[in-house]
Amino acid sequence: MKATSALPAIRYAIVPKSPAAHLFEVTVTVSNPAPEGQRFTLPAWIPGSYMVREFARNIVTIGATCRGRKVALDKLDKHTWQAAPCKGTLIVTYEVYAWDLSVRAAHLDDTHGFFNGTSVFLRVEGQAQAPCEVDVLRPRGAAHKAWRVATALEPAQGTAVLDFGRYLAVDYDELIDSPVEMGTFVHGTFKACGVTHEVAITGPVPNLDLDRLLRDMKKICEAQIRLFEPGASSRSRVPMSRYVFLLMTVGDGYGGLEHRASTALLASRNDLPVQGQARMSDAYRGFLGLVSHEYFHTWNVKRIKPAVFAPYTLDQESYTRLLWLFEGFTSYYDDLMLVRSGVIDPAAYYELVAKTVASVLRGSGRLKQTVAESSFDAWTKYYRQDENAPNALVSYYTKGSLVALALDLTIRSRTRGQKSLDDIMRALWQGYGRDFYRGSPVGIDEDAVQPFFEEVSGLDLSEFFATAINGTRDLPLAALLERVGLTLAPVTPENGRPALGAKTAKRGDDLTLAQVLDGGAAQAAGLSAGDALVAIDGLRVTSGNIDKLLERYRPGDRVTVHAFRRDELREATLTLDTPEISQYRIAETRDRAAAQRREKWLSA
Numbered sequence: 001m002k003a004t005s006a007l008p009a010i011r012y013a014i015v016p017k018s019p020a021a022h023l024f025e026v027t028v029t030v031s032n033p034a035p036e037g038q039r040f041t042l043p044a045w046i047p048g049s050y051m052v053r054e055f056a057r058n059i060v061t062i063g064a065t066c067r068g069r070k071v072a073l074d075k076l077d078k079h080t081w082q083a084a085p086c087k088g089t090l091i092v093t094y095e096v097y098a099w100d101l102s103v104r105a106a107h108l109d110d111t112h113g114f115f116n117g118t119s120v121f122l123r124v125e126g127q128a129q130a131p132c133e134v135d136v137l138r139p140r141g142a143a144h145k146a147w148r149v150a151t152a153l154e155p156a157q158g159t160a161v162l163d164f165g166r167y168l169a170v171d172y173d174e175l176i177d178s179p180v181e182m183g184t185f186v187h188g189t190f191k192a193c194g195v196t197h198e199v200a201i202t203g204p205v206p207n208l209d210l211d212r213l214l215r216d217m218k219k220i221c222e223a224q225i226r227l228f229e230p231g232a233s234s235r236s237r238v239p240m241s242r243y244v245f246l247l248m249t250v251g252d253g254y255g256g257l258e259h260r261a262s263t264a265l266l267a268s269r270n271d272l273p274v275q276g277q278a279r280m281s282d283a284y285r286g287f288l289g290l291v292s293h294e295y296f297h298t299w300n301v302k303r304i305k306p307a308v309f310a311p312y313t314l315d316q317e318s319y320t321r322l323l324w325l326f327e328g329f330t331s332y333y334d335d336l337m338l339v340r341s342g343v344i345d346p347a348a349y350y351e352l353v354a355k356t357v358a359s360v361l362r363g364s365g366r367l368k369q370t371v372a373e374s375s376f377d378a379w380t381k382y383y384r385q386d387e388n389a390p391n392a393l394v395s396y397y398t399k400g401s402l403v404a405l406a407l408d409l410t411i412r413s414r415t416r417g418q419k420s421l422d423d424i425m426r427a428l429w430q431g432y433g434r435d436f437y438r439g440s441p442v443g444i445d446e447d448a449v450q451p452f453f454e455e456v457s458g459l460d461l462s463e464f465f466a467t468a469i470n471g472t473r474d475l476p477l478a479a480l481l482e483r484v485g486l487t488l489a490p491v492t493p494e495n496g497r498p499a500l501g502a503k504t505a506k507r508g509d510d511l512t513l514a515q516v517l518d519g520g521a522a523q524a525a526g527l528s529a530g531d532a533l534v535a536i537d538g539l540r541v542t543s544g545n546i547d548k549l550l551e552r553y554r555p556g557d558r559v560t561v562h563a564f565r566r567d568e569l570r571e572a573t574l575t576l577d578t579p580e581i582s583q584y585r586i587a588e589t590r591d592r593a594a595a596q597r598r599e600k601w602l603s604a
C-alpha cells in the first residue's frame with residue numbers, strides 16, 4: 001500500500017465493458033495536455049517477445065473530450081493520435097478488442113479477463129515518466145460479483161489486495177510491465193526469503209495439488225535469490241517487495257512472459273501436479289522449468305539489460321546482438337536451478353541437457369547463423385519461422401543455453417574451480433541490475449560483454465567469443481562435460497529405420513513434408529515442404545504407417561516415391577538417408593575427482 005497525496009497527472013480507467021464482444025473500455029485522463037496538441041501512442045511490441053505485433057490494430061473506436069466537449073483526435077500513423085489543442089483536462093476514451101489467449105496481449109470473455117498494459121494503455125507523449133494511477137473496474141452484472149484482481153501493481157490506499165479499485169505505477173514503464181488478471185482464479189501464496197509470492201491460477205484444474213506446486217515454486221525462487229545475493233540475509237536481497245505469478249491454464253498451451261515483479265504463464269492443466277500423485281512427470285518438470293525461466297528474468301533482462309532496452313523503444317524494432325545472454329543464459333539456469341534447488345535429481349537434469357543438445361544439432365542452420373546474428377534478427381527470423389527455419393537459423397534460446405553451459409564448464413576448468421558463470425551473473429547483477437529501478441537505469445553495451453566476462457573470470461575469452469558467440473562451429477561439449485565426469489554420446493536408433501531427410505506432419509490421414517532438410521534425401525529427390533507423400537514403391541503411405549514401412553528398408557536403398565504438390569502428382573527416385581540421430585545420452589563416469597567438480601557445479 002502507498003498513500004496518494006495529490007492526484008497524478010495521468011489517470012487511466014479500464015473496465016471489461018462487454019465480455020461477450022471481448023471489449024475493454026479504457027479512458028486516459030490527462031490533467032496537463034501539451035498546449036500544441038497532446039499525442040498518444042500504443043506500443044508496437046511487448047518487451048520479452050521480440051516481434052512487432054501492432055497492438056493498436058485492436059483499438060476499435062476512439063474519441064477525445066476536453067472539459068466535457070468533444071475535441072478532434074487526428075490519427076498520425078498506425079499507432080499515434082494527436083488531440084486538438086485544449087485548455088484543461090483532456091480525456092481520451094477507446095475500446096480495445098481483446099481475444100488473444102496468450103501471455104503477450106489481452107483477452108476477455110465471461111470467464112475471465114487478462115491484459116498487458118502494452119495492449120490497452122496509450123502512452124501520453126512527453127509525460128511517460130510521470131506517476132500514474134489506474135482504476136481497474138468490475139464488469140457489470142451479477143455474473144461478475146465473484147471476480148477478483150491479481151497484479152503486481154500496487155493497490156492505492158482504500159483498495160484491498162485482490163480487489164477491484166485503484167492501482168498505482170511510478171511511471172508508464174511500470175504500468176505496462178504489470179499485467180492484470182481478473183476473474184475467479186485459485187489463489188495461493190508462499191514466502192521466498194521473506195517476500196510474499198502470489199500465484200493466481202485461472203481455468204479449471206481438477207484435483208490440483210496446490211501445496212506441492214507452491215512448495216516446489218518456493219524452492220526454485222529461493223535458489224535463484226541466493227544465487228544472486230548469497231551474502232545478504234534479509235528480504236532486501238529480493239529485488240521486489242512482492243511477486244505475482246499469473247497462470248492461465250488451458251487444454252494445450254505453453255508460454256511465459258517476464259515482468260519486473262510478475263510473470264504471465266500459459267500452461268496445460270495436465271502439466272500441473274495431481275493430489276495423491278507424488279512422482280515427477282515430464283510435463284510437470286517442464287512447467288517448473290517455465291516457472292524457473294521466467295523468474296530468472298527478474299534479474300536477467302528485467303534489471304540486467306542490454307543498453308538498447310534502457311529504456312525500451314516500443315514504436316519499432318529494437319536491435320540487440322545479446323539475446324543469447326538474456327534468453328540463452330536464462331534457459332541454461334532455468335533447468336540448472338531445478339536440480340540445484342532439489343526439485344529434480346541430477347539424472348533428470350542430464351536428460352534435459354541431452355534434449356537441448358539434440359535439438360541444437362538437428363538443424364544445419366546452426367552452421368550458418370551465429371547466436372549473435374540470431375539475436376539481432378529475432379524480429380524477422382526466430383519469431384517468424386517458416387518451413388526453412390532448421391536450414392537457416394539457430395535458436396538463441398537452445399544454442400544460447402549450450403553456450404552458457406560451455407562457458408560455465410570452461411571457466412570452472414580453466415580457473416581450477418575458483419570461478420564460474422555464477423560469478424559473472426553476480427557481477428552483472430551488481431554492476432547493472434541491482435540499482436536499475438533505484439535511480440540507475442543503465443544497460444550493458446553490446447561491446448562491453450566480452451571484456452566484462454574476462455575481467456570477472458580473469459581469463460582471455462577471445463577464442464570462446466570468436467567461436468561460440470560470433471562463430472558457428474559446434475561447441476566442444478563432450479570434452480567439457482568429461483571434466484565434470486559426464487559422457488555425452490548420440491543414441492543410435494535401435495530399429496535402424498532410414499530417414500527421409502524431412503520433418504513430416506499429419507494432415508488428416510495424409511503425410512506431408514513440413515520441413516525439408518538441406519542436403520537430405522527428400523531434397524535430393526526434388527521434394528519440397530508442403531508436398532503430400534502418397535506412396536513409396538507403389539504402396540500407400542499414411543501418417544500412421546510410414547515408420548513401419550521405412551523399417552523394411554536400409555539406408556542407401558533407392559525407392560520410388562509419389563507425392564502431390566498442390567494438385568499435381570510427382571514421381572521421384574529417393575535414396576534413403578542414414579537414421580537420424582534425434583537423441584543424446586549423458587551419463588556419469590567413475591572419475592572421482594571429476595565427480596567432486598560435478599557436485600560443486602550442480603549444488604553450488
Ligand SMILES: [Zn+2]
Pocket residue numbers: 293297326327330
Ligand atoms: Zn525468456
